[in-house]
Amino acid sequence: MERTERQPALYRRSDDRILSGLAAGIAESVGVSPSYVRAAFVVLALAGGVGVVAYLIGVAMTVNTIDVGNKTVIGRSQKLGLALMLLATLMTLRAANLWFGDSVVWPFGLISFGLAAILDKGDNYMRLSSRMLPGGDVSARPPMSRMVVGTVVLFAGVATFVASRSALTPLGLPFLAVLVTAIGLMLLVGPWIVRLVSALNEERSDRIRSEERSDVAAHLHDSVLQTLALIQRSDDPSKMVNLARAQERELRQWLFEADPDVDSTLLSTALQSMAGRVERDYDIRVELVTVGEVQLNPTLDALVRAAGEATANAARHSGVQWVSVYAETADGQVDVFVSDQGSGFDVSTVDDDRHGIADSIIGRMERHGGTATVSSEIDGGTEVHLSMPLGSDK
């Protein structure tokens, strides 16, 4: 094509492409919007396939010259010249009989260039005038005059096409007209709406991301950074350990609760929050291990409460830094073991005023159809075994 002779060499643009970027490359070296070049190719393709051949030749010639070039802007008269050259080419092709027929080429020519005028993002206009808004591409619409001209040309093309076909389908004409108008409108505003929606989505997800980030930052600032500052100012190692442990617990809980998949009606979750409570209240470590899973019910609530009491007892009396809680759901029952490696006590000499064991643990378990066994020896640690059959809900 005649355009290829202009400076610089023919190239393709990798950053603005529909197929290969050839049209954009040509458009840039010539200085017009890519949409027009694309329209020209479409019309030429209808002219007996010349456009397809030209396009393929163009691609073949530019295999190694894909680049992002610099932009030249040309004047109005040059653009007119280019348009006339295209027209001349088409006339020549028509004379040479490389043609699908006037009723196809002219309507589609009008439609293509109407669309090009509308879809053209108007880079040159935007760049030359100061109408570029800070929001970016959303507002990059062609000026109103060009929209109007483009629309008129587009509809003229559609109308020509419909008119040329109407002889074949006299009954379907109104329907066809409505359909064509609808498609025309869609083509007209569709791309703009798509651009608008995707820009909005992008903005929204950006905003959500930045909100999440600032939430996390705020939380870390209020918790972890404060604690680290306190630890640096503290001389007492045991105090440091307590601070660190409390912070670790809080951070884990925060991460844990942020997980939407956690089901609060499960036994393991209830035990988890029980363990967290005891850790917080008594400043010891509770090592919780659960095996199997079951939905909570009033009976199991009682079991969790009894386990909490046993764990708190261990925290209060054992004199060690950690308590183990092991819960297993299997064979139609739930077993919970609360063990510590602490001072222990003589089970037979428990005072009556130790309501903790008598009422809160053994009594509670038996009221709900379960059992509780306490085994302990002096300096040998203590283990409380709670067992609750499933399906004994009364």
Place this chain on the structure above:
Amino acid sequence: MMRVFLVDDHELFLTGVRTELANHVDVVGWASDVDDAIAAIRDLRPEVVLVDVHMPGGGGLAVIKNISEDDTDVRFLALSVSDKAEDVIAMIRAGARGYVTKSISPADLVDAIARIANGDAVFSPRLAGFVLDAFAESAPTVSDPELDQLTAREREVLRQIARGYTYKQVASRLSISVKTVETHVSAVLRKLQLSSRYELARWASDRRIV
């Protein structure tokens, strides 16, 4: 003294562990990223490697997989703040002989290293719980019952460990020798590493409790 290598990307933690272990083992080296660790371990050939789970560049998993390919004498103990089942199970299946959390006391850590160096396995209560959970239902279509199921005795030993008892306490509670406890735990480790139970992978990924 046992020759130990440390891999962790937290400088502070690395320094802390090095100080704690200094009197008990011979810390021959340390690394804070995956590539350095692999090169140094090949070079130094330590007996036991303490390896962190989460690190840039593939984490502890990459270290274990790379070394285990060509050197089966180096043994790994995974050490992490993460209690997530998928991390724990993945490390063990890659070849780690044990898994402990970073809150472990220095004395317990030295014990664990000695046990690993002897070729035994180290299960934290949490890991024992995971194994019991993963091997819970005896699926009717297990392909290899020897590998895909735990024996009653193994189950009992794991339960005791999950309840927080040391190997020694487990032995005396079940009236067996410590050696027998170690044998049972090693057998479980082998099953954990070799079993094709599909539940294992699925269970680990379903389980998301921190």
